[in-house]
Amino acid sequence: MSIKSPNVKYKCVAFDAVGTLIHATPSVVDAYWSIGQRYGSELTRDVVKKRFGKTFSSRQLSLQTDEQSEYEFWQAVVKDVLGPVPAADECFNELYNHFGKPEAWRVDSDAEETIQALNELGIDVAIASNFDKRLNSVMDGHAALEGISHRVISSEIGWRKPSRQFYKLLSEKVHCHSHQILMIGDDFENDVAAARDAGLDAIQLVANNEATDAHQQIRSLKETLNHVIENG
Structure with a gap:
């Protein structure tokens, strides 16, 4: 995609990571279930899914953070989701390393294609994520994100969305x-409402069948460019 640069107000487009630019494969639930099975977990996939959703949504995280806090958070999540398993430390380590x-x-x-098109317009592209240092190795391994x-x-700057x-x-x-x-992400509270409150423009990436407002939402990353040009 090659585009002549129009006058646009944005100097940077920032994307959330998980659920926006990158997607776990296999899914997070499948990874927990399959790795847990190897270390003696007897939970079914459906139980793992329910426990992960409940655990992740109920845990209260401080807005201030660092690498150690994130590491301990995920230790607690794995323990709550899988429960007691033989060789629990080894199980956690494999899961933690897997997502890096x-x-x-x-x-x-x-x-x-979206990142390249923005670069051709002279717009910097950033990733703005509540991940931890593992995101660096993930990004380094994907040429599409160069x-x-x-x-x-968040773990590197000390604050979370x-x-x-x-x-x-x-x-x-x-x-x-x-x-x-311009901030783009799939989480309305973290990526859109909070960004707007801080003075940024922001739009939400939603699934095709969930889009209800063309001015506030996009259904795919490729719609980013049109939004930048039309609103710039």
Whole structure:
């Protein structure tokens, strides 16, 4: 895709990572279930799915964070989801390391073309994520993400979305005023509402059958460019 650069107000487009640019493959639930099985878990996949959803949604996370806090959070999640298993430490280590491997993640089919098109417009592309340092190895292993020039990862900057401080640091790291940044993500609270509250423009990436507002939502990453041009 080659596009002549129009006048656009955005100097940077920032994307969320998980659920937006990258997708777990196999799914998170399938990874927990299959790895848990190897270490003696007797839970069915359906039980693992229910326990993961309940555990992840009920845990309260501080907006301030660091690598150790994230590591301990995932230790607690694995323990709550799988329960007692033989060789629990080894089970956790395999799960933790699994999600730091590029092959555990599929890059969205529209990501590379979208990133390239934004770069051709002279717009910087950033990733703005509540992941941890493992995201670096995931990104390093996918050529489709090479056009991303800034990585803003919560465990490395000390703040998680939806904090205003996260978005303040995002602005600083991409060397832009907040109103010059467009944030795109699948989580309305973290990626859209919080970004707007911090002065950024933001739109939500939603599944095709869930889109209800063309001005506030996109159904695929390839719609990013049209939004940038039409609203710039």
